[in-house]
Amino acid sequence: MSRACAGGHRSIPTSSASTPALSRSRRLGRWEHIRRQRRATTTTRAFLKKRTGVERDDETSEKRSLFASGSKRSEIRIPGFVAYVDVREASTERGTRAIDNALHAGATMIVLQERGMNGGVGESASGRALYESATALKDLVRGRAKVLIQDRTDIAVQAELDGVVLTDDGVPTVVARKTLSPKAVVAHVSDDAVEAEKASKEGADVLLVSSLRTLSELREKVSVPIFVDVQGGVSTLLGEDSSTLNGLTINGANGVTICDIVSDEMCADEARVKLAVSAVVDALTQNAVNGDSVERASVDGAENVTVRPEKISLVGSKGEELIERERELSEGILTFLQDNCQDLDEIKLLVEARKSIEDLFLLVIVGEFNAGKSSVINAFLGDKFVAEGILPTTNEITVLRYGERKAREQSEDGFFTYKIPAEILRQVRIVDTPGTNVILQRQQKLTEEFVPRADLILFVLSADRPMTESEVKFLTYIRKWGKKVVFVVNKTDLLEEANDVRDVSQFVKDNAERLLGVNDPAVLPVSARKALKAKKANANYVGTREFVDSGFGQFEDYVMSYLGGSGERAGEALRLKLLTPLNVCTLLLDAAEQILETEDDEAKSEVAIAIGVKTQMDDYTKEMVADSKAQQEATRSIVQAAIKRAERIVDDTLRLSNALSLFNTYILGTGSSGVASQYEKLVLGDSEERLGAACEEFSAWLDRNNEAQLQAYIDAVKGRGFDASLSSVDNEKEERAKSLSVVSNFDHTAAAQLLDKSIGKAVETTIGSAGGAFVASFFLSGFFNSFSEDVLVYALGLAGAYIAVLSLPLKRSEIKSKIRRSAAAFLTELEETMENECTTQVGSTTQKISTICAPWAAAARAEAARVAECLEARRELKKSLEKMMIDVANL
Ligand SMILES: Nc1nc2c(ncn2[C@@H]2O[C@H](COP(=O)(O)OP(=O)(O)OP(=O)(O)O)[C@@H](O)[C@H]2O)c(=O)[nH]1
Ligand SMILES: [Mg+2]
Incomplete structure (x- = not known):
């Protein structure tokens, strides 16, 4: 029955053709959404990077930053x-x-x-x-x-x-x-x-x-x-x-x-x-x-270094134990962050902070450009070691430290170290920074990036413009790092009245209290210009009028009291020094918490989605089974049409007007051939081809939907960085179009003969019997003489024939129900086969999807567990950190 397969594919014009497409896009929608969402997150990249070793190409989003001006400067690999x-x-x-x-x-x-x-x-x-x-x-x-x-x-x-x-x-x-x-x-x-x-x-x-x-x-x-x-x-x-x-x-x-x-x-x-x-x-x-080449041309002025050296020891025996504890704790935190928050750029700050735990106290001078920061440093050291100027002058971070000979060198991180033979620098490192509120972002960033390293910040303001908007902003940033800030109101010589100095200092103090949330912040009014002039003019400058007027004596005393003095600020330097890495740790652990919380949400949602795959598969199966019913409708209507044609033949054939030809064909066997010869033309028509095409379309429909469904999950799983190649699952093609074989196996010859036989039998019992009765009466009439007797015999014969012919409609309906019965049996077999085909193939697809999704689902669960563990570890570290901070505060 090759004819059945000869017709081309036709799409079935029922709603069932569009339903799977609609439901498919609906099912895909969620996955697409999740993928888009995941692309937008940094932590996802970390997750995928960890799983796959490759960074995704969607690197456009900025990493989170603890620096006020956003991300750090770009880095170049050197040499x-x-x-x-x-x-x-x-x-x-x-x-x-x-x-x-x-x-x-x-x-x-x-x-x-x-x-x-x-x-x-x-x-x-x-x-x-x-x-x-x-x-x-x-x-x-x-x-x-x-x-x-x-x-x-x-x-x-x-x-x-x-x-x-x-x-x-x-x-x-x-x-x-x-x-x-x-x-x-x-x-x-x-x-x-x-x-x-x-x-x-x-x-x-x-x-x-x-x-x-x-x-x-x-x-x-x-x-x-x-x-x-x-x-x-x-x-x-x-x-x-x-x-x-x-x-x-x-x-x-x-x-x-x-x-x-x-x-x-x-x-x-x-x-x-x-x-x-x-x-x-x-x-x-x-x-x-x-560092072979680092010592370069000397800078003039080494001879006049006039600082008051004091022997300062930051680390007493009391501090040793705390330093040891801090080193251990910060190492634990560093390892934790490196392992779990690689995206956090500022981890480097902790590396730096740890390195300087035992280095000298770091005094960082910050402030707006032209406030007189460099001048304050020069006045403190007694000579113009660093450049001063009316325009933005300091462009680089310069760390001033002790050196037998003056020399400038550049450290790995790009900052400059300037060695000066000033005794005070044996006890403290002083950092000159580029001013803030400059038009160039780079300078602002350099200073911002250095703030976290500071043990003490000297915030220099110019007496003629105290507390500008940008200073307020910068102070807020400094506060975030938990820094101790001392305010230096410079250029007091510009103020004519002593009251003005007091008012400006009070103004700075009030605002600082409000902004930093501290009581009675130190505000030291000075004139760096006068102080340096006094120092340069007289080796014995301390009691001179100019030096006293400069207010610099109080400033120096205050700074020295930090560096190991025995008064109220004894031990303060060690406390501040120990707090520097601890503050960095606090900020980094807080940032880590945010990252981990986001990762936790994502991991949990991934697990939920992975679990949801099972429900999605159940829904898909239900939808496909329901949609396949609509597909079967098409085959049913083709069969129904054939049944109708067969019934019409029965009706058309088994009629009294056809009695003679039926009598000849079925009783005498001398007339034209029976309905068998017309079966193909009148009953079958093109229904076999149409049925074949419908079965093929059904099979193609199944393939289309299953493949699309499978591909959607493959894409989704691949998009998450997992192997979703079909080789990882059994990709054997199922035996297709079993329904087609039901159609092609239908024995039309037998059906034609059956129909022919049924009609023949009906003819036999109806027209055959009627004809018999009539013939019998004809012969009987020969035995009777009277006309009335003949009439009686004929009447009896006619009545017999009439009764036989009367059963014709009954016979017709018997045949028709026989046709319907056998058609129903055929349809049932066909529909069961289609249903079977549908459930088998959908089942195989969902099985493949489950297999493909399994590694991702397992990874999602593992990731959720890892993040939960990380959050717990972070909590523990934070607890130890808080305890350490209390111990340092009580030093
Ligand atoms: N009248 C007066 N002028 C001062 C004083 N201290 C510094 N200046 C002047 O203020 C200007 C800026 O001084 P710098 O020390 O270069 O200021 P800075 O804060 O380091 O500036 P940048 O490096 O650009 O951020 C210079 O012209 C100094 O001479 C002071 O006490 N009184
Ligand atoms: Mg400067």
């Missing part, structure tokens, strides 16, 4: 190597090989530049070409180094590059800084030290210079990394002449630049590039460790 590549060569075979080699050698940044057709300024590439080249380069680099573009901030934004390199002709650094995301790298390339320094002040993260001379000019002025262009590229670095490497080392370079890696023949050889870069990295790393 490093910057490789330039021309836009026209980046995608060539030679270009990609050179880039690959540079990456394998450990390039920090790859810079796309446009050098024109002949290596100089020439025909410029179109925006599209630049964009395409930039995205292709990004794909090639795959996060192994930062990808930057020269002077095209617009392309950097559009192609989502890591940053931009600005030339002196490019947009000002401050403009690029504002255009790009805070995490973007803004580099500046120039050989003009003044321009480079300006760029650094405006927020450049890295400077690229082309000579050692510019490097040495800049090194003492800027804290950002400086890369130097190596003339001759790899050959120079591998050459016998070590003067370039020495020059880089001595002048404190942070890396080298190779201006055109494609033209540099040596860059085609991976081994050579690696060798050259490792020579640079080794030399510069060695330098950083040994």
Whole structure:
């Protein structure tokens, strides 16, 4: 019965065709929603990263930050190597090989530049070409180094590059800084030290210079990394002449630049590039460790250091035990945070704070620009060690500490250390910071980032503008870190009346009380200018009028009382010192709580969703079974139509008007053939083909829905970073279209014969009997003589025939119900088979889905358990921390 399969697929025009699609999208909706939601969270990335080892590409959201101005400055890996590549060569075979080699050698940044057709300024590439080249380069680099573009901030934004390199002709650094995301790298390339320094002040993260001379000019002025262009590229670095490497080392370079890696023949050889870069990295790393080149030109004024040295010991025997406890506790907290909150940038603060537990007391001077911070430090130390100026002057964090000879060095974190032979610096480190409320964000950030390290903060205000809005804001930020703040109202010489000094001091005190929530904060009015003048004028300055007027004596006494004095502030320095890491711990643990709470919510919701898969599968099964009924309707109506046709044949055939032909066909066997010959044409028609097509469509419908359902879960599970490949489940195709075989197995010959036989039998018992009665009366009439007797006999014969013919409708309905019975049996078999097919295949799909979801569900449960454990561990750490803080307070 191959005809049944010959027809093409038809879609079934019933609601059942659209229902699965609708319900499918409804089912998918929840998963899509969850995926979108998860993409938006940082903690999810951490969760997925942990599970899969890969970071998702949706890194656009800013990490949370404890710093007031948001995220920290961008970080550049140093010592490093910057490789330039021309836009026209980046995608060539030679270009990609050179880039690959540079990456394998450990390039920090790859810079796309446009050098024109002949290596100089020439025909410029179109925006599209630049964009395409930039995205292709990004794909090639795959996060192994930062990808930057020269002077095209617009392309950097559009192609989502890591940053931009600005030339002196490019947009000002401050403009690029504002255009790009805070995490973007803004580099500046120039050989003009003044321009480079300006760029650094405006927020450049890295400077690229082309000579050692510019490097040495800049090194003492800027804290950002400086890369130097190596003339001759790899050959120079591998050459016998070590003067370039020495020059880089001595002048404190942070890396080298190779201006055109494609033209540099040596860059085609991976081994050579690696060798050259490792020579640079080794030399510069060695330098950083040994500090060989850090001592540079002395600064004038060492002779006049006039501080009053006092022997101060911060750590008595009492403190030893607390320090030990603090070290242990902070190590526990650090490990906890590193293990569970990797996304928290500020963990580094704790690392720093732990390092300085036993270092000298750290006095940090902060305040708005021009308030006189540097002047206060100079007056304290007795000479102009740090620069003062009417414009924003201090651009870098400078830690002043004791040194036999004056020397400036740069520490790993980019801050400067300035060694001065001032005795007081044997007891305390003093930090000069860039002023706040400056137009350049970088300076503000530098100071903000340093605040958490401070043991004591000297907040310097200018007497002629005490407590500006920005000072209030900055104080609020400082309070967050739990810092002890001493207010220094400087420039009191600008106030004419003594009352004014008192009023200003009171004003500062009132506001400080309100803002910091402390009673009676220390407010010390001074004139740094007068104090320094007095100190410089007379070695015995203490009793001089100018020094007394400056108020600096009280200020110095106050500071000294912290540093180990025996009065009311005895032990205060140790207390503050111990509190510094503890305050950092408190903030980090609070931030960790927020992160973990979010993770907890997400983990719980994941578990709930994972559990919900079972319900979703049950719902899906129910919906599919219900929808399959509608599909079966189509087959039912085809069969019904065939039944009707068969019944019509019965009606049309078994009629008295057909008596003669029926008599001939079925009784005498001499007439035309019976209904069997017309079965195909009149009963079957195209119903077999239509049934076959309906069964195939049903099967395809099942496949479509099951595959879509399975795919939706595969996507959802994959989207969560788990293996959802079908190889992990039994993907054997089920035996399809069993219903089709029911249709094709139906024996139409037997059906045709049965119908024919039934009609024949009916003819026999009706027309045959009637004919018999009539013939019998004809013969009987020959035995009777009278006409009346003949009439009687004929009448009797006719009555017999009439009675036989009367049963014709009865016979018709008997046949029809026989047809209906056998059709019903067929339909039942067909529908049962379809239902079976549906439940088997849906069951197999849901089974596959459960198998695919199982690892994710298990991971979700494990994650929920991990987060719950973390929250508990955090609570315990917080308890120990609080106890430690009480012990420190009672020291
Ligand atoms: N009249 C007067 N002027 C002072 C006093 N102290 C500092 N100045 C002046 O105030 C200006 C700023 O002083 P700096 O010490 O550079 O101020 P700063 O707070 O370090 O400024 P930035 O480094 O820009 O943040 C300079 O011109 C100083 O001479 C003072 O006691 N009296
Ligand atoms: Mg300053």
